[in-house]
Amino acid sequence: MQPGVYSEVxxxxxxxxxxxxxxxxxxxxxxxxxxxxxxxxxxxxxRASFDYTVKVGGLLESDNALISQSFVxxxxxxxxxxxxxxxxxxxxxxxxxxxxxx
Numbered sequence: 001m002q003p004g005v006y007s008e009v010x011x012x013x014x015x016x017x018x019x020x021x022x023x024x025x026x027x028x029x030x031x032x033x034x035x036x037x038x039x040x041x042x043x044x045x046x047r048a049s050f051d052y053t054v055k056v057g058g059l060l061e062s063d064n065a066l067i068s069q070s071f072v073x074x075x076x077x078x079x080x081x082x083x084x085x086x087x088x089x090x091x092x093x094x095x096x097x098x099x100x101x102x
Contacts, residue, residue, distance in 0.1 A: 010036035
């Protein structure tokens with residue numbers, strides 16, 4: 001990879017709700033996990049640790065769909081970027097009548 005070129009890469013888990021946030025301008029309320037990195041001349045690979053653990057809570061939309069989204073953006077390298085997101089999801093089912101009141 002030549003100096004001055006790079007590629008932004010990322011992966012996340014999100015719901016089918018619309019992107020964006022009602023609280024902040026730099027995040028998405030529909031994302032449970034979001035990891036971003038860059039592939040640079042001095043760092044030609046971007047790898048999250050296999051021991052990377054995220055414990056998050058959240059609710060899916062009524063369609064019960066969980067989206068695994070990987071992306072490559074601003075790729076000035078001209079190279080094909082290979083990605084293999086691997087993850088484990090543990091489901092915890094709860095009775096709706098036991099949810100905290102909002």
